[in-house]
Amino acid sequence: MAEQEAKNGPKTPLTSKGVKTRQKLLEVAEEVFGTKGYFAAGIVDITQQADIAQGTFYNYFSSKYEIFAELIKQLSRDFRSQIRMEVAKAKNHREAQQIGFNVFFKWVKNHRNLYSIVQQAVLVDESLYRSYYERLAKGYIKGLEEAMGKGEFKELHAETVAYCLMGIGQFIGMRWVYWEGEDVPEQVFADAMTLVFEGIAKT
Structure with a gap:
């Protein structure tokens, strides 16, 4: 409880x-x-x-719990709204993914406490923690399914891909933006996008 x-x-x-x-x-x-x-x-x-x-x-x-819960919901809502607004400018789904990562990194830089607050939710109320990520995944899944339907992306399990992409953004943001307080280096971003779109295996 x-x-x-x-x-x-x-x-x-x-x-x-x-x-x-x-x-x-x-x-x-x-x-x-x-x-x-x-x-x-x-x-x-x-x-x-x-x-x-x-x-x-x-x-x-x-209560303290109520403002904490509302804070997590608002952070999620505001971030997703920003993502939708910026991604709408993309010419294709590949560009949309790149924009999405950049928006997240900028968001974390302006809301550095996001990592700490979301992680605390595991102990405060796990349903808050789960809901935060499920809401993010829902938007990701929708975009991925559209891209797959248009033949822009491989037809994979969209939810699996969504959580993989969220993990990439989460940990790169933590390593450079949250821990170091700096922008994600250009080479790091470029390598991450190569991983996302081309994989790591040599062909």
Whole structure:
């Protein structure tokens, strides 16, 4: 069971000011959970850093778990929205894959706590962790099936390919962007794309 520390009650309707306050809490929560960790962090850490009264927090979220869960959902939603917008510019599915990797690496650079937060979800609520990746995979699978249907990619099991590609992006992003705090080197990106589209075996 996920941690429960709720204070039940009606939440403030999301007026324009309310939307801004709620978003500020989420942005600060991203920093707090990313640096302190879910179990060490408290609601007071979030409200103090956001300069918002602790009582106001409960107008928007009923518990620490709720804001953590919403943060993961928002990060996933915003990232997938960015991917869709950028990939729409691609001339073909191969270019779409390259754009997708680049968008992910840029996203990680601007949201470096993403790795830490998503990994924490395994211990907080495994369903959050699984859902995060399943949502990403769903978009990947759709694009891959379209590419296979058009004859641009080999007809392979789309879900298998999706998770393989996600793994490549995940670990390259972790190695260079998350650990080193830099852009993925051009040669690294080029070699990764060669691996994706041509494999590693000599022909």
